[in-house]
Amino acid sequence: MSKRSASPSDERSSSRKRVHIKDEADVRVISAGPDIPDKSNGKHIKNGDLSESSDQEDYEVEDYQAESEPAAAVAADLYLETVNRKRLDFDFEKLCSVSLSNVNVYACLVCGKYFQGRGKSSHAYFHSVDEDHHVFINLQSLKVYVLPESYEVQSSALDDIKYVVNPTFTKNDVALLDKRSIESFDLNHKPYRAGFVGMNNIKQNDYLNVIVQSLAHVPPLRDFLILENFEGKPELVQRLSILVRKLWNSRAFKGHVSPHELLQHVSAISKKRFRITEQADPFAFLNWFLNNLHLVLGGSKTRLKSSFIQKIFQGIIRVESQKITTHDASDRLRFEGDTKIQRSDIPFMFLSLDLPPAPLFQGDIDKNIIPQVPLQTILSKYDGSTTQELAGDRRRYKIIDLPPYLIFYIKRITKTQLVEEINHTVVTFQSIALDMSPYVDGATEPILYDLVANVTHESVFTPQGEEKHVYRVQLKDKSRDEWFQIQDLYIENIRREILFLNESCIQIWERRR
Secondary structure: OOOOOOOHHHHHHHHOOEEEEEOOOOEEEEEOOOOOOOOOOOOOEEOOEEOHHHHHHHHOOHHHHHHOHHHHHHHHHHHHHHOOHHHOOOOOOOOOOOOOOOOOEEEEOOOOOEEEOOOOOOHHHHHHHHHOOOEEEEOOOOOEEEOOOOEEOOOHHHHHHHHHHOOOOOHHHHHOOOOOOOEEEOOOOOEEEOOOOEEOOOOOOHHHHHHHHHHOOOHHHHHHHHHOOOOOOOHHHHHHHHHHHHHOOOOOOOOEEOOHHHHHHHHHHOOOOOOOOOOOOHHHHHHHHHHHHHHHOOOOOOOOOOOHHHHHHOEEEEEEEEEEEEEEEOOEEEEEEEEEEEEEEEEEOOEEEOOOOOOOOOOOOHHHOOOEEEHHHHHHHHEOOOOEEEOOEEEEEEEEEOOOEEEEEEOOEEEOOOOEEEOOOEEEOOOOOEEOHHHEOOOOOOOEEEEEEEEEEEEEEOOOOOEEEEEEEEEEEOOOOEEEEEEOOEEEEEOHHHHHHOEEEEEEEEEOO
16 A cells, blocks of 8 residues: 655644653643744743733744644633533632732632643643643633643633623613512522622631621612722722622622632731631721721711712711819719800711610519610610710710711620620611601601611620620611521521511611602
8 A cells, every 4th residue: 555645734734743741840842833932031930920921921822823723722622621610719819829929810710729820830830731720710801721732712601700700790780789689599509699698707707797798788889889990999999899799799609708808908907906717896897997998999087978988878966065073062072064065066977876784683583584675765865965974074966967878886795804794685676767857956857767787796605605796687688678687608588577686786777768
């Protein structure tokens, strides 16, 4: 049988064959075709960081790739079968698992691990060769590449992964969040409802979970965080934005999210005042969080309503103070109020409410009775006539201007150097039509508010006998007029008639239009 002469097409096919050679020094792709110049010389590699430009110069394969593009497309389709969506989790901080750098990070779509760069000296490159994992996504640009060949995948089959990395919404989508209830399903076919999903308690971060969940259900703030472009803004608002978008994502791979990225940044900028491993007071965190959001959004420390945060939550209250002086007369100490009354208008973002003190002496029967107080009773602090004595002053409060969203702080925990006291008094309330007009100066018509979020506290004892605080949040689903109670990953329906049975500590109320 005569030998068939080689045709030009065979020669071209032969020139595209690759031989993989791996030794201890390096891993390179050797081709019988045109030489691929190596221009990196390590000059773009500094302290383990690889920039996007170093990746491009590591390869310089534009002309060579154009010749082998059909073969690359076929290989990409084959490699896409190795993508494992159930192992992907984009909630954690974008750090390379080897170098711990946050520069130019890629996620392996086969195992879910993060690696830096895609050049032939990068950690992602070595991972693709060592583990035979080939599909990677850039977590910043959302471009997908096949390694070690380093060509971009153009297939739309991975669009769902790109959406999970960075969920996006249109104005029409946001307008329907409170009007249309869609039941979604995760990869395990378990149902979940967007906006009412659990948040991981990594260690002791339930104090942050309840605050983020509450703020994510304040419609103007939620819509602002979802729709606004925060590119170039401080990291705090960027990380909060992506977390809120993930909470409301109806196309998620799992029915819960993790606040890990936000927590890490909060811990850093608060100088570890708020940490993952130590529980903090939810109100202390809310106070710090809103004030820092106000500042990073360009707010002023002196000008009123200078940021979007203050436009939502800031009101004005009038404080009248009167000095109390003492006089010693005929063996009796007499206290008299100064005739001069000082008035000042002070901006506020929270209204603190004081619970009546628990009785000092209780009988055996009284110990089993939990005291109750109506919300209107503790709100009387702001009626303009009820007085409080504090630090040698007699004070009265009256609200001058109410914000669109009103935050109540019900102080339950009092810490001293020796002991921590908890007031378990139950505050009774109706979740709709709270009339604030009796506490507003000059109000002649009802000013009605409806409850949006209710953060509750519970004291439990560990098997070792230590007292532990547990925080939950109750949220209203406006699309179905239902209430949900969320404790980390646990979600349950709760009847509106029994909301007050829990120990409320923070409430957010929405003013009716």
